[in-house]
Amino acid sequence: MRLGILALILSLCSPIAASASEIGAQLAFPIAAGDVGDHERGIQAGFTGTWFDETRSGIGLDVAYHYWPVSAGFKAGFESQLYGLLEIGDPNWNISALQTTAHIKAVAPFRGAARPWLQIGAGGYRVDPMLELMGQRLDAKWEAGANVALGFDYDANPRLRLGLDVSYHSVWMEHDVGAYFNAFEMGMHLLFGRP
Numbered sequence: 001m002r003l004g005i006l007a008l009i010l011s012l013c014s015p016i017a018a019s020a021s022e023i024g025a026q027l028a029f030p031i032a033a034g035d036v037g038d039h040e041r042g043i044q045a046g047f048t049g050t051w052f053d054e055t056r057s058g059i060g061l062d063v064a065y066h067y068w069p070v071s072a073g074f075k076a077g078f079e080s081q082l083y084g085l086l087e088i089g090d091p092n093w094n095i096s097a098l099q100t101t102a103h104i105k106a107v108a109p110f111r112g113a114a115r116p117w118l119q120i121g122a123g124g125y126r127v128d129p130m131l132e133l134m135g136q137r138l139d140a141k142w143e144a145g146a147n148v149a150l151g152f153d154y155d156a157n158p159r160l161r162l163g164l165d166v167s168y169h170s171v172w173m174e175h176d177v178g179a180y181f182n183a184f185e186m187g188m189h190l191l192f193g194r195p
Contacts, residue, residue, distance in 0.1 A: 020059075021052040021193050025029065030068055036183050037071035039092045042187050046099065056107040062147075064099040066169070069184050077179055086157060095181065096120020097171060098126040103145060105139040113155045122146040125171045127181075153191060161191045 027045050032038035046064025062105035070093040101123030108116045151165025164187070171181045 003004075014060055020056060021050055022162075023047070023049040023193055024189055024191035026064065026142050026165070026187055026189040028165070028185040030066075030187055031073070031184040033184050034182035035068075035071050035074040037069040037092075040069040040094065042067045042069050042094075043117050043189060047193075048103075048141050048189070050103070050105050052105075052107075053108045056106055057147050059104060061103050062099060062103060062123075065097060066097045066125075066183070066185075067097075068097070068181070069093075070095055074179070074181065084149075092129055094132075096128045096130060098146075099145070099169070101145070102128075107153075114152055116150070116152040117150075119149040120147075121149075125169075127171060127173060129173075143171050145169060151189070151190075159192060159194065163189050163191065165189060 002072035021031030024130050025045075025047055028037045028043075030044070036042065045062055046062060048060060048062045048064075050058045052058035075093050101121040103121030103165070105119040110116070115195075119161060124142045125145040126140055127143050129138045131138050147167055147168035147169045149165050151163050153161040153163035156162050162194045167185045167187070169181075169185070171185045173179065173181050
């Protein structure tokens with residue numbers, strides 16, 4: 001059954017990969033650092049696509065869902081913004097976000113099966129603070145943000161690459177929670193096409 005699902009995904013992605021330089025799926029997990037806590041396992045899952053020129057640099061788009069457990073330090077900072085009038089009752093606060101960002105990606109001009117790359121992006125994050133204050137649930141809002149990723153790809157075959165990456169996201173939630181939210185993630189990706 002799993003091999004059948006994988007074969008279906010590969011057959012659907014192959015025509016898309018032929019029209020774009022590279023398209024694929026990514027899966028990552030937040031690292032308990034920055035504003036991410038360790039009380040729960042977070043996740044990031046999404047899709048990426050990049051259109052390259054002949055220099056192995058290109059522009060692209062990322063769409064991803066993030067689920068970040070909030071650190072105790074970030075929670076305390078948010079509560080201090082409320083001047084001690086309110087406290088977040090749940091000690092295990094989490095934030096979810098839908099990322100829609102554009103990026104610039106550069107792949108190292110190495111020959112061989114493994115190649116490192118660097119990607120820098122910016123755009124919007126629709127953030128759901130998953131929080132109630134005074135009986136009112138805070139609304140999800142679009143916030144500006146930026147990200148940087150460093151990774152490498154391994155050529156599994158001429159049209160398929162597997163890889164690992166580390167990324168940093170900064171979501172500028174200053175208007176809603178009084179601070180930027182910073183998250184580090186480590187993950188893997190599957191890419192179709194060729195840079």
